[in-house]
Amino acid sequence: MTATVQQAVLTSEWTKARTxxxxxxxxxxTVVASVGLSVAFGLYLRGSFDRMPVADQRGFxxxxxxxxxxxxxxxxxxxxxxxxxxxxxxxxxxRTSLAAVPRRGxxxxxxxxxxxxxxxxxxxxxxxxAYLAAHVALGSRSGPLLGPDESxxxxxxTLYLTLICxxxxxxxxxxxxxxxxxxxxxxxxFVVSNILGHxxxxxxxxxxxxxxxxxxxxxxxxxxxxxxxxxTGLLVMAAWAVVALGGGYVLLTRxxx
Amino acid sequence: MIEIRDLSKRYGSVVAVDGLNFDVLPGRVTGFLxxxxxxxxxxxxxxxGLDRPSTGSARIDGKPYRRLRDPLRRVGAxxxxxxxxxxxxxxxxxxxxxxxNRIGRRRVxxxxxxxxxxxxxxxxxxxxxxxxxxxxxxxxxxxxxxxALLFDEPVNGLDPEGIHWIRTLMRGLAAEGRSVxxxxxxxxxxxxxADHLVVxxxxxxxxxxxMAEFVQRDASSYTRIRxxxxxxxxxxxxxxxxxxxxxADGALEARGPRQRTIGELAAVNGLIVDELSPQAASLEEAxxxxxxxAVEYHAGDLPEGGRR
Ligand SMILES: Nc1ncnc2c1ncn2[C@@H]1O[C@H](COP(=O)(O)OP(=O)(O)OP(=O)(O)O)[C@@H](O)[C@H]1O
Ligand SMILES: [Mg+2]
Numbered sequence: 001m002t003a004t005v006q007q008a009v010l011t012s013e014w015t016k017a018r019t020x021x022x023x024x025x026x027x028x029x030t031v032v033a034s035v036g037l038s039v040a041f042g043l044y045l046r047g048s049f050d051r052m053p054v055a056d057q058r059g060f061x062x063x064x065x066x067x068x069x070x071x072x073x074x075x076x077x078x079x080x081x082x083x084x085x086x087x088x089x090x091x092x093x094x095r096t097s098l099a100a101v102p103r104r105g106x107x108x109x110x111x112x113x114x115x116x117x118x119x120x121x122x123x124x125x126x127x128x129x130a131y132l133a134a135h136v137a138l139g140s141r142s143g144p145l146l147g148p149d150e151s152x153x154x155x156x157x158t159l160y161l162t163l164i165c166x167x168x169x170x171x172x173x174x175x176x177x178x179x180x181x182x183x184x185x186x187x188x189x190f191v192v193s194n195i196l197g198h199x200x201x202x203x204x205x206x207x208x209x210x211x212x213x214x215x216x217x218x219x220x221x222x223x224x225x226x227x228x229x230x231x232t233g234l235l236v237m238a239a240w241a242v243v244a245l246g247g248g249y250v251l252l253t254r255x256x257x
Numbered sequence: 258m259i260e261i262r263d264l265s266k267r268y269g270s271v272v273a274v275d276g277l278n279f280d281v282l283p284g285r286v287t288g289f290l291x292x293x294x295x296x297x298x299x300x301x302x303x304x305x306g307l308d309r310p311s312t313g314s315a316r317i318d319g320k321p322y323r324r325l326r327d328p329l330r331r332v333g334a335x336x337x338x339x340x341x342x343x344x345x346x347x348x349x350x351x352x353x354x355x356x357x358n359r360i361g362r363r364r365v366x367x368x369x370x371x372x373x374x375x376x377x378x379x380x381x382x383x384x385x386x387x388x389x390x391x392x393x394x395x396x397x398x399x400x401x402x403x404x405a406l407l408f409d410e411p412v413n414g415l416d417p418e419g420i421h422w423i424r425t426l427m428r429g430l431a432a433e434g435r436s437v438x439x440x441x442x443x444x445x446x447x448x449x450x451a452d453h454l455v456v457x458x459x460x461x462x463x464x465x466x467x468m469a470e471f472v473q474r475d476a477s478s479y480t481r482i483r484x485x486x487x488x489x490x491x492x493x494x495x496x497x498x499x500x501x502x503x504x505a506d507g508a509l510e511a512r513g514p515r516q517r518t519i520g521e522l523a524a525v526n527g528l529i530v531d532e533l534s535p536q537a538a539s540l541e542e543a544x545x546x547x548x549x550x551a552v553e554y555h556a557g558d559l560p561e562g563g564r565r
Contacts, residue, residue, distance in 0.1 A: 012357035019349035092340035257307040
């Protein structure tokens, strides 16, 4: 029992995350759904590959293709980020938590660290799993296992998914309600951001939205009309996560529990 | 020891706690009494560093709660039943709580046994009855073996056996030299448990006194008056500075044993008196009178203000 305060709180947050179905299930499902989709799409494409235009066949990249399935799994990582925070606001747990750890910065940093670390591990497993699954499913159609584009896409997507989760943790801390957080984040990522990212007038700004900016690293040929490259895009995405987490910190430390 | 100094809390325009000053001393049970909405829970949340005081401070052994290291080893609290996520088992709830304050697993098992939850320790808290949730909350409060304990309405939802159990527990904790601070809106409950009373109404301190003194001073007596002209009698008594209120059956009730003064006033003013008798109030009545005065005072009915 010689752990430091920080270690003790981290252990405690780890116990919280692993002992609740609403946090463990989204993580498991992220892996299962993404790998499953990757296999399904891969098998489908294997049959239809030869009918694709030649240009598309040339430009085909298995990593980009696999990550395309993972993108659907991100909704589950958003759910995990939201639930890891909002489970505190169910049954008055937050009062017990803040009575046990009254320094809110300590409490919050432990929660963010545990949530983000779990998201990182699960993202890495998901991306690697989906990629290998796509390789196997596509058979001879898939290209080299680890060329430079592939490495960038795989590492970048893992970071992208982790940052999406961190962003969600920040937003959920500001909003506190799971319904409100999911109701804001999911339409934002899947509807609003897509519209803003493609409608001509607002596209200039739309490119800087978290998922649009992060998207650049997930494709073999990044959109040339975007002001952001793959890594600068990921950096913008990281900035969004930092702002959301900072907003969560400010509100958590200011308000009454 | 818990020290409350000039403690106030405002939520928007609502003044929930208004300039409280009192101490919770070790070795006794301090009852914290007040009607619904008096500010008891708010005060307790401020002691625990959960709500920030608008003014003033609450300190534990000289330090604000937020500055305590491993606070669960210093202060234990039951603020609301369980305050735990329904999806976690009782054991896991107590486990993370223990880990956060560097308390060992053995202690988790100990408190589970102590509150009698052994058989349901591995069930999700969401399936617990209110009484079981209260026991879980108490287990959490005892986890760090703290010197100060706060219980907000601990008997809520407990059956008679459970009520007896918690009463014995609180008395035992105080006998071991700990500071025990327990809120209730039932005087009868406090009469059986508390050595000392802190009474508040509308966020203000009404009494900070030993149980025995409270019984003597405030539960002593009032004077019951029946008259065909209660309105005029009221005016006469008001003018003489005697506090008076209308009792449940329509009779007037004046504070204190004042039948002699009131009789004289009635004679001078030519009022008919059907009954003029000294009454001994129960503890419950004394408490209700005390807090009712605070309510009236704040509503602006009594220009002189309630007495302490
Ligand atoms: N978070 C809050 N926001 C706004 N008003 C609040 C808040 N918490 C308490 N109040 C108000 O403050 C006052 C005191 O409430 P509090 O819960 O402290 O009373 P209490 O003595 O615990 O009452 P009860 O016996 O019903 O539990 C009430 O008027 C309540 O409406
Ligand atoms: Mg209350």
